[in-house]
Amino acid sequence: MVELIRSTSELKVRRATLNTQKVGLVPTMGNLHRGHASLVQASVNRNEVTIVTIFVNPKQFGPNEDFHRYPRTLEDDLELLDRVSNGRPCLVYAPETTQDIYPDGFDTTISLGELSRPLCGKFRPGHFDGVATVVYRLFSITRPHSAYFGAKDFQQLAIIRRMVLDLDIPVEIISMPIIRDHDGLALSSRNQYLDKDDRQLALKLPSTLTLSAQLFKECHHNTTDRKLTNFIKESLADSQVEWQYLDILDASTLRPPSAATQEWVIAGAMKVGKTRLIDNITVQKK
Numbered sequence: 313m314v315e316l317i318r319s320t321s322e323l324k325v326r327r328a329t330l331n332t333q334k335v336g337l338v339p340t341m342g343n344l345h346r347g348h349a350s351l352v353q354a355s356v357n358r359n360e361v362t363i364v365t366i367f368v369n370p371k372q373f374g375p376n377e378d379f380h381r382y383p384r385t386l387e388d389d390l391e392l393l394d395r396v397s398n399g400r401p402c403l404v405y406a407p408e409t410t411q412d413i414y415p416d417g418f419d420t421t422i423s424l425g426e427l428s429r430p431l432c433g434k435f436r437p438g439h440f441d442g443v444a445t446v447v448y449r450l451f452s453i454t455r456p457h458s459a460y461f462g463a464k465d466f467q468q469l470a471i472i473r474r475m476v477l478d479l480d481i482p483v484e485i486i487s488m489p490i491i492r493d494h495d496g497l498a499l500s501s502r503n504q505y506l507d508k509d510d511r512q513l514a515l516k517l518p519s520t521l522t523l524s525a526q527l528f529k530e531c532h533h534n535t536t537d538r539k540l541t542n543f544i545k546e547s548l549a550d551s552q553v554e555w556q557y558l559d560i561l562d563a564s565t566l567r568p569p570s571a572a573t574q575e576w577v578i579a580g581a582m583k584v585g586k587t588r589l590i591d592n593i594t595v596q597k598k
């Protein structure tokens with residue numbers, strides 16, 4: 313049972329009627345695919361009411377990024393949510409205007425620390441501050457018991473977890489595994505920018521991460537192993553695609569691994585033509 317809500321004021325009134333019901337939140341930018349659906353499914357299974365937000369957040373796009381051409385497909389999104397929620401209450405907050413989230417005079421930005429510096433943070437200045445600011449506001453408006461995020465955006469997930477801890481926000485953060493297409497490419501709304509040749513090149517992202525993870529395990533998690541470092545160096549030098557990074561970091565601190573590291577994240581970002589793609593694999597200490 314999908315119910316479309318187009319303004320913050322309407323959402324606040326509706327939220328107040330939910331009383332003690334358990335609420336799960338799934339923040340998205342829309343153009344929903346099976347990756348988003350897995351988050352919604354998890355929320356529907358665990359909560360009495362699920363709130364899905366659909367908002368292409370201008371504050372998380374850089375000036376030369378794809379804010380204007382980002383796919384906006386509300387009708388299709390509502391159909392998908394109708395299928396996935398399968399008769400269970402699902403409120404869809406899709407603000408009609410940007411001002412609904414950022415009214416005139418809006419002047420507050422969450423300023424993140426160290427977790428926002430490596431990986432995507434190096435290439436997208438201000439991106440994570442924009443994400444944290446909108447997610448904080450969505451938490452305030454929807455007051456969820458739990459919120460669902462995909463491990464595909466690994467750094468985003470780490471940042472949100474940290475923000476919730478640091479600002480003592482009463483919400484449980486649930487992480488969901490990466491959903492991939494049949495060829496191994498992680499599902500993303502941006503995949504549709506890829507033509508057939510680009511898509512073939514894009515597969516280098518998951519295949520390189522998989523091979524890196526294999527080598528990393530073979531060399532007993534030694535990031536200075538020659539075979540591993542050579543493989544990473546050669547991969548980054550591939551001129552058919554434009555790698556932004558291919559890093560192995562401590563999964564909880566997002567810093568270079570240390571003797572205390574229990575879990576590693578092997579994360580990569582590449583541009584294929586104009587399309588920027590990210591992906592990651594985690595490896596646990598045995």
Ligand code: AMP
Pocket residue numbers: 339340341342346347348350351460461462463464465488489490491492498499500501
């Ligand atoms: P987005 O609409 O791209 O902002 O993504 C909304 C949420 O869906 C984020 O928590 C993403 O991590 C998650 N998500 C996007 N793609 C995938 C995927 N392929 N598998 C799992 N979660 C995903």
